[in-house]
Amino acid sequence: MAARPDRAPPGDPLTPRVVRVLKRRRDAPRTVTLDIAADDATAFQPGQFNMLTAFGVGEVPISLSGDPADTNRRVHTIRAVGPVSSALARLAPGDALGLRGPFGSGWPMAAAHGHDVVLIAGGLGLAPLRPALYRLLAERQRYGTIALLYGTRSPDEILFRRELAAWQRRHDIRIGVTVDHAPSDWTGHVGVVTRLIPGLALDPANTLAFVCGPEVMMRFTIAALKEAGLGDAAIHLSLERNMKCAVGLCGHCQFGPVFVCRDGPVLCHDRLGGLLGLKEL
Amino acid sequence: MPDCQRLTTDGLQALLDALRARGYRVIGPTLHDQAIVYDDIHTLDDLPAGWTDEQEAGHYRLTRRRDAALFGYAVGPHSWKRFLHPPVQRLWRARHEDDEIIVVAEPAEATRVALLGVRACELHAIAIQDRVLLGGDYRDGHYQARRRDNFIVAVNCAEAGGTCFCASMDTGPQAQHGFDLVLTELVGDGEHRFLVEAGTPEGREVLAELPASPASDAEIAAAEALLAATAASMGREMAAGDVRELLLANLEHPRWDDVASRCLTCGNCTMVCPTCFCTSEADSSDLTGTETSRSRHWDSCFTMDFSYLHGGSVRASGRARYRQWMTHKLATWHDQFGTSGCVGCGRCITWCPVGIDITEEVRAIRETRDGAPT
Ligand SMILES: Cc1cc2nc3c(=O)[nH]c(=O)nc-3n(C[C@H](O)[C@H](O)[C@H](O)COP(=O)(O)OP(=O)(O)OC[C@H]3O[C@@H](n4cnc5c(N)ncnc54)[C@H](O)[C@@H]3O)c2cc1C
Ligand code: SF4
Ligand code: SF4
Ligand code: FES
Numbered sequence: 001m002a003a004r005p006d007r008a009p010p011g012d013p014l015t016p017r018v019v020r021v022l023k024r025r026r027d028a029p030r031t032v033t034l035d036i037a038a039d040d041a042t043a044f045q046p047g048q049f050n051m052l053t054a055f056g057v058g059e060v061p062i063s064l065s066g067d068p069a070d071t072n073r074r075v076h077t078i079r080a081v082g083p084v085s086s087a088l089a090r091l092a093p094g095d096a097l098g099l100r101g102p103f104g105s106g107w108p109m110a111a112a113h114g115h116d117v118v119l120i121a122g123g124l125g126l127a128p129l130r131p132a133l134y135r136l137l138a139e140r141q142r143y144g145t146i147a148l149l150y151g152t153r154s155p156d157e158i159l160f161r162r163e164l165a166a167w168q169r170r171h172d173i174r175i176g177v178t179v180d181h182a183p184s185d186w187t188g189h190v191g192v193v194t195r196l197i198p199g200l201a202l203d204p205a206n207t208l209a210f211v212c213g214p215e216v217m218m219r220f221t222i223a224a225l226k227e228a229g230l231g232d233a234a235i236h237l238s239l240e241r242n243m244k245c246a247v248g249l250c251g252h253c254q255f256g257p258v259f260v261c262r263d264g265p266v267l268c269h270d271r272l273g274g275l276l277g278l279k280e281l
Numbered sequence: 282m283p284d285c286q287r288l289t290t291d292g293l294q295a296l297l298d299a300l301r302a303r304g305y306r307v308i309g310p311t312l313h314d315q316a317i318v319y320d321d322i323h324t325l326d327d328l329p330a331g332w333t334d335e336q337e338a339g340h341y342r343l344t345r346r347r348d349a350a351l352f353g354y355a356v357g358p359h360s361w362k363r364f365l366h367p368p369v370q371r372l373w374r375a376r377h378e379d380d381e382i383i384v385v386a387e388p389a390e391a392t393r394v395a396l397l398g399v400r401a402c403e404l405h406a407i408a409i410q411d412r413v414l415l416g417g418d419y420r421d422g423h424y425q426a427r428r429r430d431n432f433i434v435a436v437n438c439a440e441a442g443g444t445c446f447c448a449s450m451d452t453g454p455q456a457q458h459g460f461d462l463v464l465t466e467l468v469g470d471g472e473h474r475f476l477v478e479a480g481t482p483e484g485r486e487v488l489a490e491l492p493a494s495p496a497s498d499a500e501i502a503a504a505e506a507l508l509a510a511t512a513a514s515m516g517r518e519m520a521a522g523d524v525r526e527l528l529l530a531n532l533e534h535p536r537w538d539d540v541a542s543r544c545l546t547c548g549n550c551t552m553v554c555p556t557c558f559c560t561s562e563a564d565s566s567d568l569t570g571t572e573t574s575r576s577r578h579w580d581s582c583f584t585m586d587f588s589y590l591h592g593g594s595v596r597a598s599g600r601a602r603y604r605q606w607m608t609h610k611l612a613t614w615h616d617q618f619g620t621s622g623c624v625g626c627g628r629c630i631t632w633c634p635v636g637i638d639i640t641e642e643v644r645a646i647r648e649t650r651d652g653a654p655t
Binding site for chain 2: 012016018057058081082247250252279280
C-alpha cells in the first residue's frame with residue numbers, strides 16, 4: 001500500500017547529476033542538514049531517498065528530509081559515520097556533489113486521508129518522517145489526530161530542535177520526545193520511545209503508524225503498536241539495507257523477497273510476513 | 282524436428298565464416314588452463330575437439346574422448362554473463378575543471394557478438410538475466426546494448442555432466458527457444474555431422490547461406506535418441522516443484538548450521554553461476570584529482586561487505602549468507618522475477634572447493650523438514 005511513482009523518471013538512472021549545496025546547518029554532533037539547489041522541479045514523495053555522491057569517495061542513500069512542497073531545494077540530513085557520509089557532511093555552500101533520484105516508495109499519505117496518523121521515529125529515523133509531517137500539517141484538515149513520538153540517545157542528539165519546539169506549541173499535533181540517557185537538567189521523558197505509545201490512547205481501527213528507526217527499535221515498536229490494537233496493514237516501516245544502485249539492479253538491498261530500494265524503503269508490515277523477526281535475513 | 286538440415290564439419294566452418302562476414306565477433310568454447318572456457322573462435326581448430334570433462338562435487342577434469350566431437354562436454358567455469366554482464370564495467374567519468382564538474386556516462390558498448398555452443402540451461406540463464414536486468418522499471422543500459430546484437434548458436438547436449446540437473450529444472454537438455462540456430466552433434470560410424478534448425482528469421486537467413494542438406498529420418502531419430510539418453514543420465518536431480526515453499530518454511534532449519542560448518546564463504550558459487558547478477562560499485566580518482574570515475578564489478582552475497590550497514594553486516598554468519606544465496610536462487614527469485622534463479626547447470630557444485638551440492642542441501646532439508654532435528 002506504500003505510495004510508489006508510476007514510472008521510472010527518464011534519463012540514465014546510474015549517472016549522477018551535479019548539484020550544489022546552498023546551505024549547511026549543524027543539527028547535532030556529527031550531523032548536518034544540507035539544502036541542495038534543485039536542478040529540476042521534480043516533486044518527491046515523503047519517505048523517498050536520493051543517492052548522493054561525494055566525487056572520488058563514493059555514493060550512499062540519504063533520505064529526503066525537507067518539505068515536499070518546496071521544489072527549489074532538496075534537503076538532506078546526514079550523519080557522518082564513515083568515508084562517504086563524512087565527505088558529504090563536510091560540504092560547504094557552493095560545493096558540488098552528485099545526485100541520483102528520487103528513488104523508492106513513500107509513506108502512504110493519501111491512504112491516510114481521514115485517519116489518525118502516528119509517526120514514530122528513532123534517532124536519525126526522524127529525517128525521512130519529517131517530509132510526512134510537513135505534508136500532514138500542510139493538509140491538516142484531511143487527517144484526524146496527528147502525533148509524533150521521537151526517541152533519541154541523548155538531548156544533544158535531538159534533531160530539528162527549533163521546529164520540534166514550534167510543533168510542540170501547536171494544539172493540532174501531539175509531540176512526545178524521549179531520550180535514552182539524560183543529564184540532570186533534562187525535564188522530558190527518559191526511556192525507549194515505545195513507552196510513549198500507551199499514553200496516546202490510539203484508536204486502533206482508525207490509525208496508521210509510520211515508523212522509522214534502527215531495526216531493533218522498529219521490532220519493539222511493532223510489538224507495542226500491535227499491543228495497542230493496530231493490525232499489520234496499519235503499520236508502515238522504512239527499512240534500511242546496503243544499497244549500491246537504488247534501481248533494482250545490484251541485488252544488495254534484498255530483504256527476503258523484497259528489494260528495499262525498489263519495493264521500499266517504505267513497506268507495509270503485512271507485506272513482510274514476519275520476516276523482520278528473523279535474525280540476519 | 283521439422284525443417285532439420287545437416288551440416289558437415291566444413292559446413293560448420295562455413296557457419297563461422299558466415300557469422301564473421303556479417304560482422305559478428307564469434308565467442309565459443311576453447312581449451313585454456315585445463316578447462317573449457319569461452320573465448321574468441323576463428324576456425325573450428327579453436328574448439329576443444331576430442332575433449333570431455335569429468336565433473337563431480339568439487340571436481341573438474343578434462344579427459345580425452347575416443348571421438349573427435351567438438352561439443353562433447355558439459356559447461357565449464359565460464360558462463361556467457363562474462364560477455365553480456367561483464368565482471369567490470371565503468372559507469373561514468375567526471376572531469377573536474379576549475380569549479381565545474383562534468384559527468385559523462387560511459388557509452389553503452391554495442392557489440393555484435395555471436396555466441397557459439399550455448400547449452401539449453403544457458404539459454405534459460407540468459408533469459409533470466411534478461412528479466413532481471415531489462416524487465417524492471419529501470420533497465421541496465423550496458424546489458425541492453427550487449428544483448429541487442431547477439432546471434433545465438435545453441436548446442437543440444439549429447440551427454441550430461443556429472444553435476445547437471447537441467448532435466449529436473451525443466452531447462453534442458455534440449456534447447457527449446459531463445460536461439461537463432463541450434464545444433465545437434467552426431468559423431469560415429471566414421472561420420473561427423475551436425476543437425477541444424479533455425480529459431481529466428483535471421484537464423485533461417487544464415488542457414489540458407491550454408492552448404493546444408495536435409496537431414497535424413499535416421500539422423501533425426503538418432504538425435505532424438507541422443508537427447509532422451511542425455512535427459513535420462515543426469516548426474517544430479519532436484520525435486521523443484523515445491524522447493525520455494527519448502528525453503529521459506531524452513532528458514533530456521535538446523536541444516537543451515539550444518540552447511541555453514543562446511544562453507545568457506547569464498548563466493549566461487551556466485552562467480553560461476555550464470556544467473557547471479559549482483560554487482561557493487563567503486564569510485565576512484567586520479568592522482569591530480571582532475572578526474573573521478575565509478576565502476577561496477579561483480580559482487581557476491583558471500584562477502585561480509587555485501588550487506589554491510591554502519592556498525593556491521595546484516596548477514597554476518599556463514600549460515601545467513603549461504604541461506605541468502607540458496608533461498609534467493611530457489612525461492613525468493615520466484616517472488617521477484619516470476620522464475621527460479623537456478624537452471625540446474627551444476628557449476629556451483631563442481632566449482633565449490635569443498636563440494637557443497639545445492640541439490641543435496643535441498644534434499645537434506647526436505648527429508649527433515651520443518652526443522653526436525655537431523
Ligand atoms: C533508504 C536509506 C535512507 C537513508 N537515509 C539516511 C539519512 O537520511 N541520513 C543519514 O545520515 N543516513 C541515511 N542512511 C544511511 C546511510 O546511507 C549510511 O550511513 C551510509 O551509507 C554510510 O556510508 P559511509 O561510507 O559514510 O560509511 P561506512 O559505514 O563506512 O559504510 C561503508 C559502505 O557501506 C554501506 N552502508 C553503510 N551503512 C549503511 C546504511 N546504514 N545504509 C545503507 N548502506 C550503508 C555504504 O555503501 C557505504 O558506502 C540511509 C540509508 C538507507 C538505505
Ligand atoms: S545455482 Fe548452481 S546449478 Fe543453479 S544455475 Fe547457479 S550455478 Fe547452476
Ligand atoms: S558453497 Fe562452496 S563455493 Fe559457495 S561460498 Fe561456500 S565454499 Fe564457496
Ligand atoms: S540497491 Fe541495488 S538492487 Fe536495491
